[in-house]
Structure formats: C-alpha cells, structure tokens
Amino acid sequence: MTPEVWLATFGSALTEGDIPAVVALFQPDCYWRDLLAFTWNIKTMEGQPAIAAMLQATLPATAPSDWAVTSVPETDGDTATVWIRFQAAAALGTGRLTLKNGLCHTLLTATEDLKGHEEPRGQTRPTGIVHKADRNRQTWAEARAVETERMGLQDQPYVLVIGGGQGGIALGARLRQLDVPALIVERNTHAGDSWRNRYRSLVLHDPVWYDHLPYLPFPDTWPVFTPKDKMGDWLEAYAKLFELNIWQSTTCDSAEYDAAKGEWRVQVTRDGTAVILHPK
Incomplete structure (x- = not known):
C-alpha cells in the first residue's frame, strides 16, 4: 500500500468513526506520537490497543479531515516515509508517516495553527507603522516600557510561565505571537x-x-x-527580540485555583517582595 492510498483509507475510516478499521492499518508494533492535535497534550500511543483507546476518547471532538501527502516518499527497503497535512475541528495540522510493508509503523500528528487564531507571520505580519500624525504618539520603546512596567501589577497575565529556561522562553514567544498576555518568572x-x-x-x-x-x-x-555561555547569550537576546515579559530573581511560592472566579492565585517573591498574580 502506497502512502497516498494508506492515508486516503485512514482518513475515510476516521471520518466514518470506524476505529477497528483505523487500527487495522497499523503494524502490531506501532507508535503514534501526538502533539496537541488529537489529545491536546504531548502523548505517545504504543501499540494498537493504546491507539484505539486514544481514538475512542478523542475522535468525535477532533473531527480530522483533509488528509494529504505533502512530500515525495523517502524509501528504504520495505519502508516509506512522507510528510502529511490535515485539518481538525479547531486546528490545522502537520505530521510524518512511516509505513512498513504497507502498514503504519510510526505516525506523528502535530498542531500547526489554531483555526481563527493563526500566527501573524509572513504576509500577515504586523506592518509596524501607523499612517497618522500624532504628536503624542508613543514610540515603540515607550510603549514597550509601559507594558513591561504594568505586566503583573496593573495588568494581569492570562498565562503565567514558571521557569525561564529555553522551554519557558520558547513558550513565551509562541504566546506572544498569539497575542496572549503572558509573564515568565525565573x-x-x-x-x-x-x-x-x-x-x-x-x-x-x-x-x-x-x-x-x-x-x-x-x-x-x-x-x-553550542558552548553553554553562548547558548545563554542567545536566549537572553532572543527574549529581548521577542519582547518577552520576564521577572528575573523571582520564585513561585504557592498556587491555588479559584473555581468561582475562574482564575489562579499565585504568590511569587520578586526581589524579596511578595506579589500575588491572578492568571487564568
């Protein structure tokens, strides 16, 4: 079975909700790695029973469709590997499929964009200019300074990221592109x-x-x-370039969720002073 035929059969079975037919397209020794597309989590399903259980829990809400191969197959003996794309109810996805003897050995599915909240990049990037005369207009640097000063005090973050290593910084950059107010504490x-x-x-x-x-x-x-100090300098420059709001010298002391208000109460210590944050 070619990747194109396999993917078409796979997509039809998913649309029909025929989970046994989907599972039959996988090798007994198989792996499905999902990055938010089906599970809204980072999970690896190992074996046909785990894949079936995942689909039972997620397939109706995910409603995947529009599966297509987007690359020339890479072949090696009895294996063929291709890049793929698809859509879900709330997202646009990408993935990678490896077939062995015509059945799936490994499948990766990953969310690329949220429908209606696509990242402004390429042709949709911000213009960076306002065509209007205004003597009192803030410069970019002035507006950025105001945002930095207010975040976490007058303005509450929607997301609080605890830890400003490479993972926290990368997440902060993603949230920034999605226009989600976020604060990183490190x-x-x-x-x-x-x-x-x-x-x-x-x-x-x-x-x-x-x-x-x-x-x-x-x-x-x-x-x-990369030498460690060079990596540190890169992360510091990256955080500045992507306008991330980071509180340095800050520790997280406690966190509890207020279900009535639909928000968290997080106590942090910033430069020796206790601060209460209310992220969502």
Missing part, C-alpha cells in the same frame, strides 16, 4: 543563566540543527555544538 538574575551557571566545560549535547527556537533559527555559521 529565579535566576538574567535570561540564559540556567545555562551560564552550569559546569565550565559544558556544550550542548545535541547538534545545532536539533536546537532551533521558534521563528529565529540559529545562523548557518553557528557551531555544531
């Missing part, structure tokens, strides 16, 4: 210190092509294995 004094403060000889164990952050890949002159 115990270290500078963005990137989570790398700078480690042992002197440390370099990243993964090569650079596995280490890119959203929107801004490392330049092609970057070393294959």
Whole structure:
C-alpha cells in the first residue's frame, strides 16, 4: 500500500468513526506520537490497543479531515516515509508517516495553527507603522516600557510561565505571537543563566540543527555544538527580540485555583517582595 492510498483509507475510516478499521492499518508494533492535535497534550500511543483507546476518547471532538501527502516518499527497503497535512475541528495540522510493508509503523500528528487564531507571520505580519500624525504618539520603546512596567501589577497575565529556561522562553514567544498576555518568572538574575551557571566545560549535547527556537533559527555559521555561555547569550537576546515579559530573581511560592472566579492565585517573591498574580 502506497502512502497516498494508506492515508486516503485512514482518513475515510476516521471520518466514518470506524476505529477497528483505523487500527487495522497499523503494524502490531506501532507508535503514534501526538502533539496537541488529537489529545491536546504531548502523548505517545504504543501499540494498537493504546491507539484505539486514544481514538475512542478523542475522535468525535477532533473531527480530522483533509488528509494529504505533502512530500515525495523517502524509501528504504520495505519502508516509506512522507510528510502529511490535515485539518481538525479547531486546528490545522502537520505530521510524518512511516509505513512498513504497507502498514503504519510510526505516525506523528502535530498542531500547526489554531483555526481563527493563526500566527501573524509572513504576509500577515504586523506592518509596524501607523499612517497618522500624532504628536503624542508613543514610540515603540515607550510603549514597550509601559507594558513591561504594568505586566503583573496593573495588568494581569492570562498565562503565567514558571521557569525561564529555553522551554519557558520558547513558550513565551509562541504566546506572544498569539497575542496572549503572558509573564515568565525565573529565579535566576538574567535570561540564559540556567545555562551560564552550569559546569565550565559544558556544550550542548545535541547538534545545532536539533536546537532551533521558534521563528529565529540559529545562523548557518553557528557551531555544531553550542558552548553553554553562548547558548545563554542567545536566549537572553532572543527574549529581548521577542519582547518577552520576564521577572528575573523571582520564585513561585504557592498556587491555588479559584473555581468561582475562574482564575489562579499565585504568590511569587520578586526581589524579596511578595506579589500575588491572578492568571487564568
């Protein structure tokens, strides 16, 4: 079975809600890695029973459709691998499919964009200019300073990210692009210190092509294995370029959810002073 035929059969079975027919398209030794597309989580289903259970729980709400192969198959003996795309009820997705002897050995499904909330990039990026005379208009730097000053005090974040390492910073950049007010709290004094403060000889164990952050890949002159302090400097520059709101020297002390108000009550200590935050 070719990838195109497999994917068409797979999509039809999903549309019909025929989970046994879907599972029959997988090898007994199979893996489905989902990044938010079906499970709204990061999960790996191993084996046909786990895949069937996941689909029982998620298929009606996900309503996947429009499956298509988007690359030329990469073949190696009895295996064929392709990139794919699809739609779900709330999202646009991408993925990667590997067939072995015509049945699926591994499947990756990942959310690429939320419908109606697509990231403003490329042709939809902000213009960065207002064509109107206004003597009192704030400059970009002035507006940014006001936002930084108010966030967490007069203005509450919708999302509070605890930890400003590379994961927290990357998440902050994604939220920024989606126009979701977010605040990152980090115990270290500078963005990137989570790398700078480690042992002197440390370099990243993964090569650079596995280490890119959203929107801004490392330049092609970057070393294959990044020294820790260089990585720290990159993270600090990245946080500034993407206008992330970060409270440094801040620890999270407690958090409890107020169901009546639909918000959290989070106590943090910032530069020795207790602050209460109310993210959603």
